[in-house]
Amino acid sequence: xxxxxxxxxxxxxxxxxxxxxxxxxxxxxxxxxxxxxxxxxxxxxxxxxxxxxxxxxxxxxxxxxxxxxxxxxxxxxxxxxxxxxxxxxxxxxxxxxxxxxxxxxxxxxxxxxxxxxxxxxxxxxxxxxxxxxxxxxxxxxxxxxxxxxxxxxxxxxxxxxxxxxxxxxxxxxxxxxxxxxxxxxxxxxxxxxxxxxxxxxxxxxxxxxxxxxxxxxxxxxxxxxxxxxxxxxxxxxxxxxxxxxxxxxxxxxxxxxxxxxxxxxxxxxxxxxxxxxxxxxxxxxxxxxxxxxxxxxxxxxxxxxxxxxxxxxxxxxxxxxxxxxxxxxxxxxxxxxxxxx
Numbered sequence: 001x002x003x004x005x006x007x008x009x010x011x012x013x014x015x016x017x018x019x020x021x022x023x024x025x026x027x028x029x030x031x032x033x034x035x036x037x038x039x040x041x042x043x044x045x046x047x048x049x050x051x052x053x054x055x056x057x058x059x060x061x062x063x064x065x066x067x068x069x070x071x072x073x074x075x076x077x078x079x080x081x082x083x084x085x086x087x088x089x090x091x092x093x094x095x096x097x098x099x100x101x102x103x104x105x106x107x108x109x110x111x112x113x114x115x116x117x118x119x120x121x122x123x124x125x126x127x128x129x130x131x132x133x134x135x136x137x138x139x140x141x142x143x144x145x146x147x148x149x150x151x152x153x154x155x156x157x158x159x160x161x162x163x164x165x166x167x168x169x170x171x172x173x174x175x176x177x178x179x180x181x182x183x184x185x186x187x188x189x190x191x192x193x194x195x196x197x198x199x200x201x202x203x204x205x206x207x208x209x210x211x212x213x214x215x216x217x218x219x220x221x222x223x224x225x226x227x228x229x230x231x232x233x234x235x236x237x238x239x240x241x242x243x244x245x246x247x248x249x250x251x252x253x254x255x256x257x258x259x260x261x262x263x264x265x266x267x268x269x270x271x272x273x274x275x276x277x278x279x280x281x282x283x284x285x286x287x288x289x290x291x292x293x294x295x296x297x298x299x300x301x302x303x304x305x306x307x308x309x310x311x312x313x314x315x316x317x318x319x320x321x322x323x324x325x326x327x328x329x330x331x332x333x334x335x336x337x338x339x340x341x
Contacts, residue, residue: 001102001141005080008038011094012046012085013062015184016243016262017286019046020269022085023053024130024148025137029083030055032142041074041094048243049266052153067093075099081140085133087111104140127284149288150269154248162248165238171209177202178211178237178250178267180258181225182218187280187312188260190319192221196228197324198257198331203233205328206335210234211253213246213263257331260286268294275331279318282306297330298322 008029012022019042030038040050041060050059062070067090074082074094084095084105092111095103105111107118119136126132131147138145154162166176179199183189199210210233214222219236226236240246246263247270250256256267256274260281267274273293276283283296283306298305299322304314312318 001081003080003101005033005036005102007077007079008033008036008081008083009041009060009074009077009079009098009100010038010083010085011041011091013041013043013088013091014046014086016046016049017265018129020049020150020152020262020265021129022133023050023055023150025083025085025133026053027055027148028134028137028142028144028146031144031146036080039077039079041070045243049152051244052155053151054153062094064090070094071097083137084111084114106136126289127282128287128289129285131289132285149291150265152243152247152266152269154244154251154270158242158244158248159251161245162252165249166211166252168238169209169211169235171233171235175206175208175254176211176252177206177208178213178253178256178258178272179225180213180256180261180263180267182214182221182263183259183261185280185310187307187310187316187319188278190259190277190279190322192224193228194319194322194324194327195225195257196230196234198327199225199229199234200231201324201328202331203229203231208233208254211237213237213240213249215240215246215263255331255334257327273334275327275334277319277322277327278306279316279322280307280309280312282308295330295334297327299326 012019037057039058040056043062047059079100082095082098082100082103084091087106087109092114096114103115104117105115107120112118119139181195212222212225250267250270250272258264276296278298288294299318302318
């Protein structure tokens with residue numbers, strides 16, 4: 001890049017996890033251009049994943065029903081550099097019409113027509129999603145390339161709330177493990193009865209409490225896990241109205257067990273160890289490498305594992321035939337057979 005940008009815009013509209021995992025790219029850009037104003041264009045509720053991030057000067061909240069407003073609004077802001085990490089037709093149009101001196105985005109999507117600098121896949125490209133994006137950005141000719149992990153910055157008042165919310169559950173003193181049994185894709189969702197069996201194993205063998213998390217539309221699933229577990233040590237988590245509260249609540253737990261979902265990304269970014277249960281997705285893409293605090297487990301006996309599909313012709317064998325005892329054995333390895341959590 002033959003100029004130093006004064007105004008930078010990153011575009012990643014959704015999902016919550018994808019937006020959170022794009023924040024390290026903003027951190028790298030800010031380190032290279034500390035005097036530049038760095039903004040991030042996204043959609044609600046994903047904007048909450050960027051709250052209080054010191055690398056981002058302003059989070060802009062895109063409205064789908066007003067595309068022309070945003071096209072002209074972005075042009076008026078006068079960005080020098082626009083980086084489209086979303087690379088769908090809508091984000092590409094915003095980038096193309098931004099008036100920026102340099103528009104950059106992935107070369108391997110149908111939206112690559114919009115970019116003056118097409119970011120290519122190269123040998124040695126890292127698979128972990130945040131590092132993958134930083135490797136793409138390295139093609140800007142940056143002086144400093146490093147690989148930070150995503151971070152969450154819960155509000156101080158939410159940290160206080162979370163402490164009180166866990167006390168109000170009336171659990172005995174001791175460690176707490178969180179479960180996140182939901183996923184927006186059925187090919188990533190381990191059955192609720194398996195989560196319930198795992199919760200019973202954890203509570204019975206480890207003598208620890210299990211808190212089952214839930215978000216909008218997920219409460220019936222979480223209640224089913226608690227009901228099937230049928231243990232006083234397995235309880236429903238309090239409602240978390242914001243991602244800041246979810247991050248703060250996760251900080252009360254010693255470990256999270258979850259599907260491949262946004263809650264796992266938030267836990268990792270909140271400094272909480274995680275055990276991910278995987279079906280159609282690849283754990284290498286979503287698990288921080290070389291960090292033993294974050295592990296994954298899946299049904300290796302199924303030949304179509306990590307198919308990357310959103311539907312399944314095999315009846316979800318990869319998930320249904322992954323026994324709770326197998327996941328518990330992996331959890332035991334993480335916790336240590338004789339030590340505490």
